[in-house]
Amino acid sequence: xxxxxxxxxxxxxxxxxxxxxxxxxxxxxxxxxxxxxxxxxxxxxxxxxxxxxxxxxxxxxxxxxxxxxxxxxxxxxxxxxxxxxxxxxxxxxxxxxxxxxxxxxxxxxxxxxxxxxxxxxxxxxxxxxxxxxxxxxxxxxxxxxxxxxxxxxxxxxxxxxxxxxxxxxxxxxxxxxxxxxxxxxxxxxxxxxxxxxxxxxxxxxxxxxxxxxxxxxxxxxxxxxxxxxxxxxxxxxxxxxxxxxxxxxxxxxxxxxxxxxxxxxxxxxxxxxxxxxxxxxxxxxxxxxxxxxxxxxxxxxxxxxxxxxxxxxxxxxxxxxxxxxxxx
Amino acid sequence: xxxxxxxxxxxxxxxxxxxxxxxxxxxxxxxxxxxxxxxxxxxxxxxxxxxxxxxxxxxxxxxxxxxxxxxxxxxxxxxxxxxxxxxxxxxxxxxxxxxxxxxxxxxxxxxxxxxxxxxxxxxxxxxxxxxxxxxxxxxxxxxxxxxxxxxxxxxxxxxxxxxxxxxxxxxxxxxxxxxxxxxxxxxxxxxxxxxxxxxxxxxxxxxxxxxxxxxxxxxxxxxxxxxxxxxxxxxxxxxxxxxxxxxxxxxxxxxxxxxxxxxxxxxxxxxxxxxxxxxxxxxxxxxxxxxxxxxxxxxxxxxxxxxxxxxxxxxxxxxxxxxxxxxx
Numbered sequence: 254x255x256x257x258x259x260x261x262x263x264x265x266x267x268x269x270x271x272x273x274x275x276x277x278x279x280x281x282x283x284x285x286x287x288x289x290x291x292x293x294x295x296x297x298x299x300x301x302x303x304x305x306x307x308x309x310x311x312x313x314x315x316x317x318x319x320x321x322x323x324x325x326x327x328x329x330x331x332x333x334x335x336x337x338x339x340x341x342x343x344x345x346x347x348x349x350x351x352x353x354x355x356x357x358x359x360x361x362x363x364x365x366x367x368x369x370x371x372x373x374x375x376x377x378x379x380x381x382x383x384x385x386x387x388x389x390x391x392x393x394x395x396x397x398x399x400x401x402x403x404x405x406x407x408x409x410x411x412x413x414x415x416x417x418x419x420x421x422x423x424x425x426x427x428x429x430x431x432x433x434x435x436x437x438x439x440x441x442x443x444x445x446x447x448x449x450x451x452x453x454x455x456x457x458x459x460x461x462x463x464x465x466x467x468x469x470x471x472x473x474x475x476x477x478x479x480x481x482x483x484x485x486x487x488x489x490x491x492x493x494x495x496x497x498x499x500x501x502x503x504x505x506x507x508x509x510x511x512x513x514x515x516x517x518x519x520x521x522x523x524x525x526x527x528x529x530x531x532x533x534x535x536x537x538x539x540x541x542x543x544x545x546x547x548x549x550x551x552x553x554x555x556x557x558x559x560x561x562x563x564x565x566x567x568x569x570x571x572x573x574x575x576x577x578x579x580x581x
Numbered sequence: 582x583x584x585x586x587x588x589x590x591x592x593x594x595x596x597x598x599x600x601x602x603x604x605x606x607x608x609x610x611x612x613x614x615x616x617x618x619x620x621x622x623x624x625x626x627x628x629x630x631x632x633x634x635x636x637x638x639x640x641x642x643x644x645x646x647x648x649x650x651x652x653x654x655x656x657x658x659x660x661x662x663x664x665x666x667x668x669x670x671x672x673x674x675x676x677x678x679x680x681x682x683x684x685x686x687x688x689x690x691x692x693x694x695x696x697x698x699x700x701x702x703x704x705x706x707x708x709x710x711x712x713x714x715x716x717x718x719x720x721x722x723x724x725x726x727x728x729x730x731x732x733x734x735x736x737x738x739x740x741x742x743x744x745x746x747x748x749x750x751x752x753x754x755x756x757x758x759x760x761x762x763x764x765x766x767x768x769x770x771x772x773x774x775x776x777x778x779x780x781x782x783x784x785x786x787x788x789x790x791x792x793x794x795x796x797x798x799x800x801x802x803x804x805x806x807x808x809x810x811x812x813x814x815x816x817x818x819x820x821x822x823x824x825x826x827x828x829x830x831x832x833x834x835x836x837x838x839x840x841x842x843x844x845x846x847x848x849x850x851x852x853x854x855x856x857x858x859x860x861x862x863x864x865x866x867x868x869x870x871x872x873x874x875x876x877x878x879x880x881x882x883x884x885x886x887x888x889x890x891x892x893x894x895x896x897x898x899x900x901x902x903x904x905x906x907x908x909x
Contacts, residue, residue, distance in 0.1 A: 279624060280728055283805065285658040285789060286628040286719070288726045291619045296607060299702065300614040301670045301716055305709035330613040342629045344672070344714045374627065381633035381712060386672045386705075388629055388716040391614070398616045400608055461613060477611065 259350055259378050263343065266359035267366055267373045278340060278374050287374040289340060291392070298391040298398060300330035306383040311426060316354045318441035319385065320361030325443050326464065327389035328369055329514040332450035333462040335399040336391030338371035344386040345378045369447060399453055399460035401477035404519040408458055410482055410543040411528065413446050413515045413535075415439075416467060417491050417503065420510020435492055443514035449535040453518055456527060460518035466511040466565045468551065474519065475551055484543030486563075487556035508553060509565025519545055587678055587706050591671065594687035595694055595701040606668060606702050615702040617668060619720070626719040626726060628658035634711040639754060644682045646769035647713065648689030653771050654792065655717035656697055657842040660778035661790040663727040664719030666699035672714040673706045697775055727781055727788035729805035732847040736786055738810055738871040739856065741774050741843045741863075743767075744795060745819050745831065748838020763820055771842035777863040781846055784855060788846040794839040794893045800879055802847065812871030814891075815884035836881060837893025847873055 264282045280288035291297060304310055304323050324341065331338050343362075347354075366373060371389065422436030432440070446462075453460055459478055461470045467489070475482055489507040496503065520528070525541065532539040553561040592610045608616035619625060632638055632651050652669065659666050671690075675682075694701065699717065750764030760768070774790075781788055787806055789798045795817070803810055817835040824831065848856070853869065860867040881889040 280662075280726060284728050284730075285661040286626045286664065286726075288662070288721065289625040289627060290723075291623075291625055293621055295619075297617040297619055297625065298614045299617060299668075299670060299716075299718070301672050301703065301714075302705050303672045303674055303707050303714065305674055305707055308707060308709050333613040334608075334616070336614065340627075342627060342716060344629050344631045344716075346631055346633055346712060375629060377630050377714075379631050379633055379636060381636050382710040384674060384709060384712055386629075386631065386714040388627075388670055388672075390627070393616065395618075398608055398614075400612050402612075 259355065260376065262355060263359050263376070264373060266356065267363040269367070278372060282373070282375055287340070289374065289390070294394065295392040296395050296398065298331060298334050298336035298393050299388065300327050301386060301388040302326045302330065303384060303386040314441065316357035317361035320358040321365050321442050323385040323387050324362050324365050325445050325514065327387045328365070328371070328445035328447060329443065329462040329464065331389055331391040332445045332447045333399065333460050333516055334391070334393065335397060335450045335454040335460070336393045337451065338369045338389065338391050338447065340372050340374040340390045341366070342388040343373060343376035345376065346381040346384040348380065348383060369445065394454070397454045399450065399457050399518070401459050401461055401474045403458035404474050404478035404480045404545045405458060406480065406545055406547045408519040408521055408545040409525060409541050410471065410484055410517065410519055410545060411539055411541050412463070412467065412490065412517050413449055413537050413539055414513070415490050415492050415538070416463065416513050416515060417489070417495050417507035417510050419443065419512035420506045421495060423512070433494060435494065440512065443512070445514060446516045446535070446537065449516055449531070449537055452531050452535060453516070456520055456524060457518040458520065460516055463513040463515045463517050464511060466509040467517060468508045468553070468563045468565045471517050472551055474517070479549070481546045481548030481550045482543055483546060483552045483554065485556065486553050486561045488540060488542045490538055490540045504561055505564050508563040587683065588704065590683060591687050591704070592701060594684065595691040597695070606700060610701070610703055615668070617702065617718070622722065623720040624723050624726065626659060626662050626664035626721050627716065628655050629714060629716040630654045630658065631712060631714040642769065644685035645689035648686040649693050649770050651713040651715050652690050652693050653773050653842065655715045656693070656699070656773035656775060657771065657790040657792065659717055659719040660774045661727065661788050661844055662719070662721065663725060663778045663782040663788070664721045665779065666697045666717065666719050666775065668700050668702040669694070669715055669717040671701060671704035673704065674709040674712040676708065676711060697773065722782070725782045727778065727785050727846070729787050729789055729802045731786035732802050732806035732808045732873045733786060734808065734873055734875045735850055736847040736873040737850055737853060737869050738799065738812055738845065738847055738873060739867055739869050740791070740795065740818065740845050741777055741865050741867055742841070743819050743866070744791065744817050744841050744843060745823050745835035745838050747771065747840040748834045749823060751840070761822060763822065768840065771840070773842060774844045774863070774865065777844055777859070777865055780859050780863060781844070784848055784852060785846040786848065788844055791841040791843045791845050792839060794837040795845060796836045796879065796881070796891045796893045799845050802845070803879055809874045809876030809878045810871055811874060811880045811882060813884065814881050814889045816868060816870045818866055818868045832889055833892050836891040
């Protein structure tokens, strides 16, 4: 299969053969560049994320899940800004063209793309070690993007959904075990919180998606906002299966595990009551886990009031590695 | 060095530490996404291209040249659409953080970025086999983008610059030799034809950049335009060093070599005289090499009128491989 056939196949499978939803894409796949028409009252929101085999996913990962996840991690970034998904670009490096692999990959990516209302507008395919880079473009009303730098003293820290399940599933897989269905879904088919992100415009004062783990990502908010926070790690929402783990392990998974793709955001204390309605509308639990302060530090406590020390990177220092790609 | 330090370093070295040219980038590096302000009377032009070690460049390639080329191949796509460069995003996968390598890489990329007036607005760094994906965003006046589908019967086929030198240099390197300085520059530091692309708005009826080789890329124009063409391969412009090669080798390099990053475009026959002034303004030779016809085929002839058969992929079929990434 040539590169050109491959691009065409991906295009048809991801967007649907009729390309009917490409109306705002003036020039699409098949030219040197895509040409996009931007509505007058919108700013453009852009993110790019790479998944590399053996780093971000196991060699045993199935193609359909990979197609889903490579797009999902980028949509999660759009969600964290409150943006509406519009177009994406796929740079796909794979060892050899394998039609059945590509069909599954495109199925997973296409299903999510259609449900999120985002259109594949271009890309590049090349041979090499398996690696997937997606660049996603969204739209936002001017000045309405949710950034990391607006958290203020006294505000509430909130997280969506459940934390720790993806990291738990990965631990099980790495140990040769088989995670349950909820673990599989959390690890391989995270659902970007697009609707929630849109609803948080005008409410959240800061927002981030939890890709590197709660402590690291909340740390980014605190750093950008020049603020501190105290959170209670025993308030962190999780599936029942996590409650059966030793408490230390459960707390570490939930604070430092990463790959959650939930949103962590801050809201003014006097708007707490709006969370209930929003959680219902988005069909997604929203849990207040702590409060912003002016300490300049992130302090984690447990239900009994004693300190908890997460293994993951905190706010004060990033000992750092380049193994995780959630920095953006 | 952590991922965060690495992103900051790249940012400062590529854009300059003051970030003074980031004015239209409402939210830049350091949040989940970049937020970009698009001028009201512009469409957005987007392209993405990946370079993989061992596929698009040799393991011996120096970092500064790689930084240049990874951006240049994307700028060349913007040039071929007539777009003005605006922002780019860098997804960098590298085996281990190596500060001196990164400094050189950022130097090469930053020098080109500043000269082209394009700003690094975001990216992702991760560990893995060396691979560089750049997504470049440009701006174009509505309806003015140069596409592949406008070539019409009787129009002239024109190429910019010199062809074949990059492919020749690669042949020499692969044989263990050392190409001359012009060959090195052609292969490692191609200059995207941005000014020419801008000037071709309103003149060229179709345009493409020559990344896959002239025959393959002109073939894309013919396919998109449902047209044919006849070109004289002995009219192809080349540096003197190519003239010393056996004629068959020279012709093959120039028609099928690829990696030229020159523009191939069509213009109406009655506007031929405009090429001279334009060549002078862009400091770039412009050579008429043939004419569009309605044969549906690309025919190559030599100076004596006999047919020449290029080794590279032609218009009628793409036997295909995924080793080259110039499809977009």
